[in-house]
Amino acid sequence: MIILETRGLTYSYPDGTLAVQDLNLKIEKGKKVAFVGKNGSGKSTLFLLLNGTLKPKKGEVLFHAQPFKYSSKALRKIRKSIGIIFQNSEDQIFAPTVYQDVAFGPTNLDLPKEKVQALADRALEQVGLSHLKNKPPHHLSGGQKKRVAIAGVMAMEPEVIILDEPLANLDPVGADEIMDLLNEFNHFGSTLIISTHDVDLAYRWADYVYLMSNSKLIGKGTPEEVFRDMELLKEGNLRQPSTLEIYHEIARRGLARGKTLPKTIPELVNTLKPPELMWAELPPGTQEGDSLNLGVLYGDYAQNSPYEAINGRVLHLYPEGKAIVEISRKGFKAGCILIYDTNHYSHSEVLKVINEGEIDFVGAMGKRSKTLAEADGIYLDVSSGVIDRSLLTALCGKRCLILTGGGMVEHALQRIRDYVEKSGIELNVGTVNRNGKGLCWLEGFEKAVEVNQKISL
Numbered sequence: 229m230i231i232l233e234t235r236g237l238t239y240s241y242p243d244g245t246l247a248v249q250d251l252n253l254k255i256e257k258g259k260k261v262a263f264v265g266k267n268g269s270g271k272s273t274l275f276l277l278l279n280g281t282l283k284p285k286k287g288e289v290l291f292h293a294q295p296f297k298y299s300s301k302a303l304r305k306i307r308k309s310i311g312i313i314f315q316n317s318e319d320q321i322f323a324p325t326v327y328q329d330v331a332f333g334p335t336n337l338d339l340p341k342e343k344v345q346a347l348a349d350r351a352l353e354q355v356g357l358s359h360l361k362n363k364p365p366h367h368l369s370g371g372q373k374k375r376v377a378i379a380g381v382m383a384m385e386p387e388v389i390i391l392d393e394p395l396a397n398l399d400p401v402g403a404d405e406i407m408d409l410l411n412e413f414n415h416f417g418s419t420l421i422i423s424t425h426d427v428d429l430a431y432r433w434a435d436y437v438y439l440m441s442n443s444k445l446i447g448k449g450t451p452e453e454v455f456r457d458m459e460l461l462k463e464g465n466l467r468q469p470s471t472l473e474i475y476h477e478i479a480r481r482g483l484a485r486g487k488t489l490p491k492t493i494p495e496l497v498n499t500l501k502p503p504e505l506m507w508a509e510l511p512p513g514t515q516e517g518d519s520l521n522l523g524v525l526y527g528d529y530a531q532n533s534p535y536e537a538i539n540g541r542v543l544h545l546y547p548e549g550k551a552i553v554e555i556s557r558k559g560f561k562a563g564c565i566l567i568y569d570t571n572h573y574s575h576s577e578v579l580k581v582i583n584e585g586e587i588d589f590v591g592a593m594g595k596r597s598k599t600l601a602e603a604d605g606i607y608l609d610v611s612s613g614v615i616d617r618s619l620l621t622a623l624c625g626k627r628c629l630i631l632t633g634g635g636m637v638e639h640a641l642q643r644i645r646d647y648v649e650k651s652g653i654e655l656n657v658g659t660v661n662r663n664g665k666g667l668c669w670l671e672g673f674e675k676a677v678e679v680n681q682k683i684s685l
């Protein structure tokens with residue numbers, strides 16, 4: 229379903245600068261859309277047109293197939309449904325305190341006072357700024373101001389969230405947290421539109437990409453379509469995302485496997501290393517051509533590994549005992565990933581999972597989960613890029629635990645599910661205490677009997 233559309237959209241500023249020319253877009257509901265393009269190409273101007281802040285000189289914007297009207301009543305309705313976070317937070321923040329600024333939108337929706345308070349408090353918690361709620365916004369750092377602006381829009385719960393350069397000024401872990409939060413909103417149905425100069429982000433995150441140059445649209449398509457077109461990238465002043473650049477170099481050297489372009493680091497690793505061939509330490513007396521059953525231990529196959537066993541055939545034996553083994557791909561299993569739902573958090577339960585589940589690696593996603601873990605002294609191996617790093621770690625035969633809550637549980641499961649489907653590698657994946665229901669295993673994945681027995685919650 230098309231939620232937002234433009235037809236022949238054209239805008240020029242009062243000084244005559246033509247900033248947006250004849251733009252035709254169709255944005256689907258629930259999608260993550262990224263606009264890329266060099267400085268001055270018209271992205272910010274377009275965004276201001278998309279929520280009615282600017283009125284087109286020609287053409288129109290349609291929301292749910294209804295053309296925008298520009299009366300103040302109609303505009304109020306549009307801005308409730310289509311929230312925008314400006315490129316420059318200074319343009320957006322004006323109330324005397326952080327709390328008042330975030331509560332401004334919901335207050336204007338004529339909601340009861342308690343509801344306004346609940347929405348504003350939740351939004352402040354989500355962006356990690358509850359402790360600064362009484363501070364004047366102009367005393368905050370650039371990144372903190374950005375978070376206030378994001379919280380202000382999130383508190384309105386709009387259908388479409390437009391973010392102009394959302395990650396500019398944010399520190400890397402803070403940027404990951406904001407993206408996690410946006411993904412959660414998207415998971416529950418919000419349509420997200422961002423502009424960014426970060427091609428790596430646009431490539432791995434977006435469902436659809438638009439490329440602008442000199443006030444016009446010069447390219448559109450899936451991230452793979454747009455970012456593989458070198459001519460187009462040159463015209464748009466862009467470079468290739470790093471994963472693609474590395475992948476093309478691997479392919480140029482004849483070392484790539486498969487034709488699917490990798491988006492994430494685990495996918496990139498998969499293209500490089502054919503999982504059919506592995507190094508292994510073999511029992512004495514093994515001959516070339518023998519068929520063996522080996523265990524996976526930390527990425528290598530070892531005779532004494534306590535973990536999953538796989539079948540292999542010895543292709544070549546080196547004098548010092550190492551060998552190249554061809555493994556049968558079907559049934560190739562790596563380590564496991566458990567996801568603990570922190571909405572039903574219990575410190576002792578998490579410790580039990582870590583100890584009895586022989587967890588090697590713990591990560592937390594989302595501000596709340598990180599705060600809980602830190603308050604209870606749970607050592608976090610990783611707190612950004614948690615899903616990708618857990619996948620890489622699980623591929624090395626280790627056991628990972630991700631602490632996260634609410635919609636993020638489903639988001640993490642979906643990402644892992646996508647990976648398992650694409651790679652054909654089976655990971656044991658489980659959720660612990662999802663919706664307060666104790667340990668359970670996902671349908672469609674192999675049951676990890678060993679782990680299941682060790683963790684009896």
Ligand SMILES: Nc1ncnc2c1ncn2[C@@H]1O[C@H](COP(=O)(O)OP(=O)(O)OP(=O)(O)O)[C@@H](O)[C@H]1O
Binds near residue numbers: 242243265270273
């Ligand atoms: N208030 C204004 N008055 C006149 N011209 C303007 C105004 N704001 C922007 N422009 C011009 O409109 C064009 C598009 O600017 P816009 O800010 O939309 O680009 P952008 O793609 O968002 O760039 P950036 O990547 O630098 O944020 C530019 O040529 C810019 O100089």
Ligand SMILES: [Mg+2]
Binds near residue numbers: 271272273392
């Ligand atoms: Mg801009």
